[in-house]
Amino acid sequence: xxEMKYQTKPLDIWNEGKALRQQYYENxxxxxxxxxxxxxxxxxxxxxxxxxxxxxxWSLTGEPYGASVAFNKEFAARCQEAIxxxxxxxxxxxxxxxxxxxxxxxxxxxGGEFPKPDFMWTTHICCSHAKWYQIASDLEGGxxxxxxxxxxxxxxxxxxxxxxxxxxxxxxxxxxxxxTTGRDYDDEKLIQAVYNExxxxxxxxxxxxxxKTIPAPLDEKTMYSLYVFGTLMKHRPEVVAFYRKLRxxxxxxxxxxIAAVGNEQRxxxxxxxxxxxxxxxxxxxxxxxxVSVGSLYTFSLIGAWEVKEDGTWGPRTTPQQQGIDIxxxxxxxxxxxxxxxxxxxxxxxxxxxxxxxxxxxxxxEWKVDGVMLHYNRGCEGLTLNIAENRLAFKEAxxxxxxxxxxxxxxxxxxxxxxxxxxxxxxxxxxxx
Amino acid sequence: xxxxxxxxxxxxxxxxxxxxxxxxxxxxxxxxxxxxxAAKAASxxxxxxxxxxxxxIVHITETGIGQGSVDFAADSVSxxxxxxxxxxxxxxxxxxxxxxxxxxxxxxxxxxTGSMKDFVVNERCAAGAGAFVEAMSRALEVExxxxxxxxxxxTEAVPMNAQCTVFAESEVVSLIHNxxxxxxxxxxxxxxxxxxxxxxVRRLGITEDVLLIGGLAYDVGFxxxxxxxxxxxxxxxxxxxxxxxxxxxxxxxERVKE
Ligand code: SF4
Numbered sequence: 001x002x003e004m005k006y007q008t009k010p011l012d013i014w015n016e017g018k019a020l021r022q023q024y025y026e027n028x029x030x031x032x033x034x035x036x037x038x039x040x041x042x043x044x045x046x047x048x049x050x051x052x053x054x055x056x057x058w059s060l061t062g063e064p065y066g067a068s069v070a071f072n073k074e075f076a077a078r079c080q081e082a083i084x085x086x087x088x089x090x091x092x093x094x095x096x097x098x099x100x101x102x103x104x105x106x107x108x109x110x111g112g113e114f115p116k117p118d119f120m121w122t123t124h125i126c127c128s129h130a131k132w133y134q135i136a137s138d139l140e141g142g143x144x145x146x147x148x149x150x151x152x153x154x155x156x157x158x159x160x161x162x163x164x165x166x167x168x169x170x171x172x173x174x175x176x177x178x179x180t181t182g183r184d185y186d187d188e189k190l191i192q193a194v195y196n197e198x199x200x201x202x203x204x205x206x207x208x209x210x211x212k213t214i215p216a217p218l219d220e221k222t223m224y225s226l227y228v229f230g231t232l233m234k235h236r237p238e239v240v241a242f243y244r245k246l247r248x249x250x251x252x253x254x255x256x257x258i259a260a261v262g263n264e265q266r267x268x269x270x271x272x273x274x275x276x277x278x279x280x281x282x283x284x285x286x287x288x289x290x291v292s293v294g295s296l297y298t299f300s301l302i303g304a305w306e307v308k309e310d311g312t313w314g315p316r317t318t319p320q321q322q323g324i325d326i327x328x329x330x331x332x333x334x335x336x337x338x339x340x341x342x343x344x345x346x347x348x349x350x351x352x353x354x355x356x357x358x359x360x361x362x363x364x365e366w367k368v369d370g371v372m373l374h375y376n377r378g379c380e381g382l383t384l385n386i387a388e389n390r391l392a393f394k395e396a397x398x399x400x401x402x403x404x405x406x407x408x409x410x411x412x413x414x415x416x417x418x419x420x421x422x423x424x425x426x427x428x429x430x431x432x
Numbered sequence: 433x434x435x436x437x438x439x440x441x442x443x444x445x446x447x448x449x450x451x452x453x454x455x456x457x458x459x460x461x462x463x464x465x466x467x468x469x470a471a472k473a474a475s476x477x478x479x480x481x482x483x484x485x486x487x488x489i490v491h492i493t494e495t496g497i498g499q500g501s502v503d504f505a506a507d508s509v510s511x512x513x514x515x516x517x518x519x520x521x522x523x524x525x526x527x528x529x530x531x532x533x534x535x536x537x538x539x540x541x542x543x544x545t546g547s548m549k550d551f552v553v554n555e556r557c558a559a560g561a562g563a564f565v566e567a568m569s570r571a572l573e574v575e576x577x578x579x580x581x582x583x584x585x586x587t588e589a590v591p592m593n594a595q596c597t598v599f600a601e602s603e604v605v606s607l608i609h610n611x612x613x614x615x616x617x618x619x620x621x622x623x624x625x626x627x628x629x630x631x632x633v634r635r636l637g638i639t640e641d642v643l644l645i646g647g648l649a650y651d652v653g654f655x656x657x658x659x660x661x662x663x664x665x666x667x668x669x670x671x672x673x674x675x676x677x678x679x680x681x682x683x684x685x686e687r688v689k690e
Pocket of ligand 1: 063093094095096126127128129378379380381382
């Protein structure tokens with residue numbers, strides 16, 4: 001362990017976060033007992049939209065669920081075996097396999113039977129998304145399924161026509177939701193959910209900006225447990241409340257120089273989801289004073305960003321901050337589509353260079369010394385073009401360590417070999 | 433000052449003892465299942481050759497796969513770090529050092545002081561390393577030591593498409609059944625490995641001079657394929673498989689001086 005330079009302490013809000021996450025999975029599992037309804041879909045789904053069906057509508061987003069399965073290595077292995085036995089290939093999305101395996105086993109990773117959703121509501125940008133829920137729907141006996149195509153290109157190309165394409169699908173989706181659930185749709189609830197989503201995702205970006213500070217108040221390993229609320233229920237008031245409190249606490253850490261890693265000497269960023277069962281790699285880095293301050297993935301999988309007047313990256317100004325009063329269903333959906341389709345983490349689906357530029361911006365603004373790129377065999381979506389990104393770092397003269405693995409399938413991650421590569425990287429960074 | 437470097441390779445454990453920066457002895461033993469036993473055997477061999485006792489060694493630095501498995505090593509260095517140090521000692525103009533061992537290939541870019549500037553390692557695949565040649569020599573029923581000289585006698589380039597050792601073996605079997613001369617098959621095998629190693633090194637960028645080390649650098653057929661693949665001269669030092677251990681011993685010298 002290298003010398004401690006800064007004071008450090010755990011987050012005060014940590015247990016509150018844990019309870020919120022637990023509550024989320026319980027709300028979904030017990031929705032029927034409590035007279036509510038539940039839906040399943042991707043973490044990028046337009047989750048604010050089903051809120052118009054009532055306050056008792058609970059969701060289960062597939063990717064964080066797949067990651068939760070990955071943490072439980074024994075259960076993950078059983079899920080993977082179960083779905084592979086059904087003929088699904090090992091090189092498919094690891095979250096998808098963990099999720100579908102859990103459906104096949106009829107076991108919920110948090111205990112009990114797998115809670116079948118009343119409907120499925122998702123978006124499609126990665127080639128796994130729509131297929132995932134189509135298969136889940138079949139496996140669960142034909143659960144009603146609605147998918148919105150969001151493959152509209154780079155943010156800069158998101159014009160009126162493209163927005164109309166998305167909004168029309170959402171309008172159709174609302175009709176479908178009413179028919180499928182037999183409930184009336186409440187536009188006021190939708191409007192409130194849109195405000196919530198904009199505020200929550202902007203707050204997350206604000207929190208990430210605070211990590212530009214040296215020493216970093218947060219390490220990425222901790223951020224994984226915090227950004228997750230944006231992937232679970234970005235539209236819910238409890239997430240807004242949680243992120244407001246978190247923002248205040250992180251600001252306080254910045255003001256009082258409380259570090260995530262007391263011996264911070266070097267700062268790195270990563271890319272894509274980590275191998276969830278092996279977060280000890282981060283602890284290994286920290287032992288040598290290297291802190292991962294985030295990634296494009298952690299910052300912008302859900303974070304809403306904009307370029308500020310001084311040219312730096314900052315939290316996106318929300319409709320409420322702009323004084324916009326949302327009055328109609330269509331207006332709410334248009335604002336939501338504009339908000340969603342500016343997501344930085346979607347740009348690489350269309351341009352490797354766009355992603356490299358975003359990552360290089362993070363390197364500059366977050367004062368980063370090196371980059372670790374997870375060539376993640378478990379996620380074809382986010383790993384797309386990652387080798388191109390590596391070249392961009394190399395050209396910019398930034399030390400970069402690519403390492404192979406899988407976010408959700410431990411059979412494809414070699415801890416010892418990765419640690420050895422990390423050792424070389426630490427020497428390159430001059431800390432070992 | 434007497435220091436030593438110990439390199440835990442996938443196939444052999446190697447030890448180099450230095451008196452200041454002069455090599456006084458080398459030792460090696462098969463890695464086997466017990467790294468401690470292998471390390472002890474390799475160390476005893478080197479100590480005997482140097483006529484020294486373990487207590488005479490001021491500092492031992494280890495490198496390779498089994499770091500932390502022996503208590504007589506004071507600290508460790510990565511293989512690429514060790515290779516950079518040793519590479520420029522062996523050839524002052526070396527800037528790219530490529531190490532192809534039994535299970536792994538790696539390359540490091542360094543400056544004139546032996547400081548690492550960038551590195552690359554192959555990932556979980558024996559098809560880019562010495563284990564591949566061993567497997568293929570069995571398939572060809574040719575002694576391992578004969579693969580290199582035989583390869584140099586090739587009359588024709590035969591492409592091999594297989595991406596891994598298992599599939600390559602069946603491809604070699606097909607070539608044998610097609611009556612392809614063994615020399616051409618040996619060449620195809622070396623070219624296939626070299627192609628993988630070269631594409632890995634290209635990710636670093638090739639800066640001359642290039643030094644090739646590791647057990648496979650003994651194989652003249654492979655060296656020739658590397659020269660063709662890289663399109664530059666490839667230098668091979670004496671005792672190429674001891675270079676990482678030598679580098680670790682040099683690091684040990686530096687650490688004592690620190
Ligand atoms: S982006 Fe990755 S995690 Fe998401 S569905 Fe696609 S492959 Fe799976």
